[in-house]
Amino acid sequence: MPLFMDRHDIPGVSAEDVANAHQKDLSIQAKFDCRALTYWFDEEEGMAFCLIEAPNKEAVQRLHNYAHGLIPNQVIEVEPNLVASFLGRIKDPAPTGDSFTVINDPAFRWLPSCGRWRD
Secondary structure, three states, X not given: OOEEEEEEEXXXXXXXXXXXXXXXXXXXXXXHOXXXXXXXXXXXXXXXXXXXXXXXXHHHHHHHHHHOOOOOOEEEEEOHHHHHHHHOOOOOOOOOOOOOOOOOOOOOEEEOXXXXXXX
């Protein structure tokens, strides 16, 4: 199944808000033939990125709309190897404690060879 990354511009939300939205995605993902693998969130920038296996980008948008109403600003198909090489993981980190993991891990990475941020 294709792999998609989406971007949500959501200034003013907290890492906990995004973690709760991700849990809602997980709870209904099968209804949309999707598998929400993980997400990245940068609270300072107000941006979240989700990584989802889905039949198409419309399924990603429908999943988010039905789960919590946070429609992505952009959805692109990506290659798993590239995601792993740039972002370091393609699944949620292992849970700590009794509750779900709250991720506040920006998808923006520093490229030392060119001395600037790259998204």
